[in-house]
Amino acid sequence: MENKTLFGREFFRIILSHRLMTIWRVVPFIAAALVLAPVGVVFSSFLAPASDIWQHLVETTLPQLLINTLWLALGVFVGTALLGVSLAWFTAVYEFPGRRFFSWALLLPMAIPAYVTAFVALGLFDFTGPIQTTLRAWLDNDLSWFPDIRSRLGVIIVMTLAFYPYVYLLARNAFVSQGKRSLEVAQSLGLNRRQGFFKVVLPMARPWIAGGIMLVLMETLADFGTVAVFNYNTFTTAIYKVWFSMFSLHAASQLASLLIIIVFVVIVLEQQFRSRMRYAENKRTERVQRIRLIGWHNWLVTGFVMCVLFLAFLLPVTQLCIWAMQSFTQDYDVARYLEFLWHSLSLSGLAALLVCLVVITMVYASRRYPDSATRYAVRTAIIGYALPGTVLAIGVYVPLAWLDGQISELVQRWLQIETGQLIQGTLITMLIAYLIRFMAVSHYPIDGAMQRITHSIDEAAMSLGLHGWAMIRKVHAPILKSGIFTAATLVFVDVMKEMPITLMTRPFGWDTLAIRIFEMTSEGQWEQAALPAVTLVVAGLIPIFLFMRQTEK
Amino acid sequence: MPRFNTCRFFVAVSFLFSLFIAHPVHAEEVVVYSARIEQLIKPMFDAFTKETGIKVKYTTDNEGALLARLEAEGKNTPADMLITADAGNLWAAAQAGLLKPVKSEVLENNIPAHLRDPKNEWFGLSIRARTLIYNTKKVKPSELSTYEDLADPKWHKRLCLRTSKKVYNQSLVAMLIAEHGEAEAERIVRGWVANLATDPLSDDTRALEFVAAGKCDVTLVNTYYFGRLMQKDPNLPLAVFWPNQNNSGVHVNISGAGITHHGRNGLAAVKLLEFLSSDKAQNLFADVNMEYPANPRIKVDPFVAAWGSFKQNLMNLVKAGELQATAVKLMDRAGYQ
Secondary structure (H helix, E strand, O other): OHHHHHHHHHHHHHHHHHHHHHHHHHHHHHHHHHHHHHHHHHHHHHHOOOHHHHHHHHHOOHHHHHHHHHHHHHHHHHHHHHHHHHHHHHHHHEEOOOHHHHHHHOOHHHHOOHHHHHHHHHHHHOOOOHHHHHHHHHHOOOOOOOOOOOOHHHHHHHHHHHHHHHHHHHHHHHHHHHHHHHHHHHHHOOOOHHHHHHHHHHHHOHHHHHHHHHHHHHHHHHOOHHHHHHOOOOHHHHHHHHHHHOOOHHHHHHHHHHHHHHHHHHHHHHHHHHHOOOOOOOOOOOOOOOEEOOHHHHHHHHHHHHHHHHHHHHHHHHHHHHHHHHHOOOOOOHHHHHHHHHHHHHHHHHHHHHHHHHHHHHHHHHHHOOOHHHHHHHHHHOHHHHOOHHHHHHHHHHHHHHHHHHHHHHHHHHHOOOOOOOOOOOHHHHHHHHHHHHHHHHHHHHHHHHOOOOHHHHHHHHHOOOOHHHHHHHHHHHHHHHHHHHHHHHHHHHHHHOOHHHHHHOOOOOOOHHHHHHHHHHOOOHHHHHHHHHHHHHHHHHHHHHHHHHHOO | OOOOOHHHHHHHHHHHHHHHOOOOOOOOEEEEEEOOOHHHOHHHHHHHHHHHOOEEEEEEOOHHHHHHHHHHHHHHOOOOEEEEOOHHHHHHHHHOOOEEOOOOHHHHHHOOHHHEOOOOOOEEEEEEEEEEEEEOOOOOHHHOOOOHHHHOHHHOOOEEOEOOOOHHHHHHHHHHHHHHOHHHHHHHHHHHHHHEOOOOEOOHHHHHHHHHHOOOOEEEEEHHHHHHHHHHOOOOOEEEEOOOOOOOOEEEEEEEEEEEOOOOOHHHHHHHHHHHHOHHHHHHHHHOOOOEEOOOOOOOOHHHHOOOOOOEOOOOOHHHHHOHHHHHHHHHHOOOO
């Protein structure tokens, strides 16, 4: 009897663990399938010819668009890499006045949507802005030498300031955990500090930095709001123009599929290159002695960091606050506002939770089963971030609408009940769409953290008798923690800023802060948009405070 | 550890799902997809509900997304009415078979023929006039005459324009094509581009600010942007000029609506549409955004009326839709960014 139940229990345990194992194993494929649905919709556009529009584009604007897009991508790539890595290095390894404050404050620009930074920058530095106006009055000069902010360089600078936190966050994650120590090792081998940085530390932090830069590039290529403020024409603006102005969703989707292909190739190349290296953490982190800067070096670093923070955060936020105060005089519906805020927070929270759970499982699965099918599934799953928002939104919407139509038809036939929409217009649609879009955002930090769990760590844990959940809880979780916090913060803040998907998939009445901003700006009322924008920034600070200060030691 | 219970699991999951599920459509209500933003539609909806007891549910998005969404939803769409902020997109919706004709004497009576679809699939509800605004310190009104004249070399480095990506400019150029033919329209647009004082700007307000600051002398905008800016700062050296008064008239666009093909509450939706064209709603509809009422019997808001009355271009706005893609291509060729 006793034996029998014991046997039964053991049997059950094996079955259960086996079944869990297989469910777990297919998560990357489910995620990839979810992403492939909208991608498939986009690619299916090739079934319908749109050659006249292609011919028109090739003959007129396409060459210039491609040049513009390439320069923009290159500029933002270099800009965010330099800014993100240097800031991460300074705050991770050196000691300088205000270091503790800056190390999390430098993340704050993440909470400001890039198009808001763009609008503020234009408002301040353009011909009609206070700076040029004042200078003209003082100097009594037409100021034709003043650099035009509505230029390629202007867009690049604004985007760099808006997007560098991705690189900063990921690079810092790497430096904090291994930077100082690898530098010491390098120095003990006779390299000086600079050589050590370039030859040892930087290559070791590569997957994190590359991950951050990939996110920046995808975001740059898919961006519409920021370039629209500058009237800077890119591939994405062409997609929207063909769709909205020439009424050809087919041609727009064909353009978008090119974008997908390019990004996919870059993702594969980056990972091919990376997979030839192995990354391991040399030792679990412990409090390391920071390098103290002395004399003017000290203040140089503080000044530089202060400068970035000022331009990327303090300046736009101050301007927003001024506008918000100007527009606040009317009788504001505060209750409604709190509702927007609640919607923004709850959606972002749910999405961050869902996305992180899926991605953690996905990353575990690809670690446990490193075959090429799984690898490609993971790569496919993160492509959703590269699609321009509205294109992705409609790509998600079309299959769901089709499914809904099928279901309601069946129900009608069998039960004679009119169901209307079942899936669309629910939060499920929204969350699926967010999942599809933001898996990349949480994949890079979590995958980066997972690289640190080497097989020798697993073996050591097993030799101590830790298996399964116990090993995950006691050994893996502490190593993954900071990566997961990073991922959750990024997704939270990104979802809060997200517009096109939120606009298209929200249930009736589920307006968020971002939607409020959209409504105001779409009629050109930027001052009115300032209040929701400030609220959005403040709300975005919550996870930064909660999570990032935890990872600070 | 509690045993896994399939039954309990299903109950829990279906309970969770029911939290997320869309609520069934209410009996007496109208569902609106609107590209006109909440602030500019809600007052009229509230008035309608007060008068008829019919609820109005709405969601906002940009035009292109709403059209694509209606198309994807097909028969299953919850939407009864589509509202846009221009004629081109209503034309596109009608073209895609998303709207259905409405036979209504009230609407035919209230809305002039050139502001509605000849097949009665959509109706203009307010007029958005696109006119010239000039810097009063640098331009004498006698120098100005027509849209076409802005292509004249005498305006070299004196013109500011909003980007050609905005539908208002696309509609304007479409109407120019309808009037003059494609070749002549292209010559005009090329002339504009040659006269630009600075690269095209991202919005009308910015174009007005550039004129006020003296970067350029004249620009082309919708009047309500001018109204908003002047309300904020009445001392700006800006004034309205109504172009083409001796020939075709001022180019007007509309904010308008149509009834969706697959809507479930067609009758209530027509009632709402008729209400929006009526005396009770027309002033609200136009005045909340300093636009002009589409119904010519309705008095214009005094602040707006002070800019003077003008002769409108009476060509049917269906042309703005039909020729929009042609206009976009033309502007691309002409280098109008």
